[in-house]
Amino acid sequence: MIFHRRIMGVETEYGISGALSPEDTARYLFRPIVAKYSSTNVFAPNSSRLYLDVGSHPEIATAECDDLRQLLAHEKAGDAMLNDLAVQAEAAQAAEGIEGPIYLFKNNVDSVGNSYGCHENYLIGRDMVLKTLGKQLLPFLVTRQLTSGAGMLSATDGFLVSQRADQVWEGISSATTRSRPVINTRDEPHGDSKKYRRMHVIVGDSNMSEPTFLLKVGSTLLVLEMLEAGLTFPDLELQNSILDLRAIARDRTGRLPLQLKNGGTITALEIQEIFYEHALKWFTERPDEGTSRADLERVLDLWGRTLTAIRTQDYAAVDTEIDWMIKLKLLRRYADKLGEDHPKLAQVDLTYHDIRPDRGVFHLLTRKGLAATADVEPEMTAPATTRATLRGKFLAAAEETGTPVTVDWTHLKINGAESVELLDPFSTVDERVDELIAGMAR
Ligand SMILES: Nc1ncnc2c1ncn2[C@@H]1O[C@H](COP(=O)(O)OP(=O)(O)OP(=O)(O)O)[C@@H](O)[C@H]1O
Numbered sequence: 001m002i003f004h005r006r007i008m009g010v011e012t013e014y015g016i017s018g019a020l021s022p023e024d025t026a027r028y029l030f031r032p033i034v035a036k037y038s039s040t041n042v043f044a045p046n047s048s049r050l051y052l053d054v055g056s057h058p059e060i061a062t063a064e065c066d067d068l069r070q071l072l073a074h075e076k077a078g079d080a081m082l083n084d085l086a087v088q089a090e091a092a093q094a095a096e097g098i099e100g101p102i103y104l105f106k107n108n109v110d111s112v113g114n115s116y117g118c119h120e121n122y123l124i125g126r127d128m129v130l131k132t133l134g135k136q137l138l139p140f141l142v143t144r145q146l147t148s149g150a151g152m153l154s155a156t157d158g159f160l161v162s163q164r165a166d167q168v169w170e171g172i173s174s175a176t177t178r179s180r181p182v183i184n185t186r187d188e189p190h191g192d193s194k195k196y197r198r199m200h201v202i203v204g205d206s207n208m209s210e211p212t213f214l215l216k217v218g219s220t221l222l223v224l225e226m227l228e229a230g231l232t233f234p235d236l237e238l239q240n241s242i243l244d245l246r247a248i249a250r251d252r253t254g255r256l257p258l259q260l261k262n263g264g265t266i267t268a269l270e271i272q273e274i275f276y277e278h279a280l281k282w283f284t285e286r287p288d289e290g291t292s293r294a295d296l297e298r299v300l301d302l303w304g305r306t307l308t309a310i311r312t313q314d315y316a317a318v319d320t321e322i323d324w325m326i327k328l329k330l331l332r333r334y335a336d337k338l339g340e341d342h343p344k345l346a347q348v349d350l351t352y353h354d355i356r357p358d359r360g361v362f363h364l365l366t367r368k369g370l371a372a373t374a375d376v377e378p379e380m381t382a383p384a385t386t387r388a389t390l391r392g393k394f395l396a397a398a399e400e401t402g403t404p405v406t407v408d409w410t411h412l413k414i415n416g417a418e419s420v421e422l423l424d425p426f427s428t429v430d431e432r433v434d435e436l437i438a439g440m441a442r
């Protein structure tokens, strides 16, 4: 089965810091949520999930989206919601005499080396053997950091293209996400398990740059479609994906030879170029469904320009669009002024990811025209084109009528009554939900 219109969602974990310990800061952050819902694990009005997992990293999992731009709008809504909570928490702390800013970082590694994720979820058909698909996808995902990494200064190895490259330990695994595979095959479809699977990609970096986010997810959507369509690719299986992942992060030229399983070598840049060339052709054949042609065209355009920039080692054509190149350029400016070893560089590396619009370095670069945007506004209402709209309506009605309810990705329930199960993430109408809502109004 080929999903031209595909359900997808992105989970983003944020780093937190403030005057208090991360645990205490997170407690302040979630105070308004706990006051309203008596829980730190809730669904927001736009149908996304907001929660505090172990390790005090606030997380937003976007609602089910079926369009690339919509997904970015929901991802941005996550930033906006958490930023609001941080502003409130700062005020609450100040009122209690605890002075100092609260920072939320959309990055993937903290100053002591703990890592937290940005997971992508893609719906695929039950007929796909996830292990086989994963094997074909792995070379793409291992090398995708060249276009989509967020970049970081490592204490020992200089500038790395990706934050997550050193944090992933396995290729494909069904164990918990804590073993950090590139692809997690845990069978939790959040939908009809006879029809669907949910592919859980763990290897990506969180992106500050909107064009980079669109390229990261958009290129993956195109590659997934091509694999579902059974297009034949050369055998790109790598002998040692995880070592390669680390090596690629350290090689901005993309030219390091990687060992192929079936003999011979290939470079990361060549792997991306193969997928890109196939995608160009696929784009002319695929039906115009799901993400718009205009948006996919932009993805392909940026993908091609980025690969050219890496091939020529002249980043100028994309260094306002690709996260790691935007950051590298900025760090070089500081290094020229202050020297390579100046502590300010690590601080800039971190504050690049500060989500506060009036303070974060990335946002500053945007205002100066040094980082491009995709002109997408945060979306505070549920996606109208997926199951998320049903959850959104249900939550809105519950709020309006003061009805206590419990929801998750596949269930809507008025407390004390039977729950309604929504197994089709593509479905936007359901009489049972209408009845539940009508029942509330009575
Ligand atoms: N059928 C589906 N196919 C693809 N993605 C889906 C589907 N249903 C839900 N999603 C998305 O999957 C994500 C699930 O996020 P959540 O944080 O709850 O992940 P999880 O892997 O189930 O749990 P956890 O992070 O707690 O381990 C959301 O972004 C959601 O939009």
Ligand SMILES: [Mg+2]
Binding pocket: 011, 059, 061
């Ligand atoms: Mg999650």
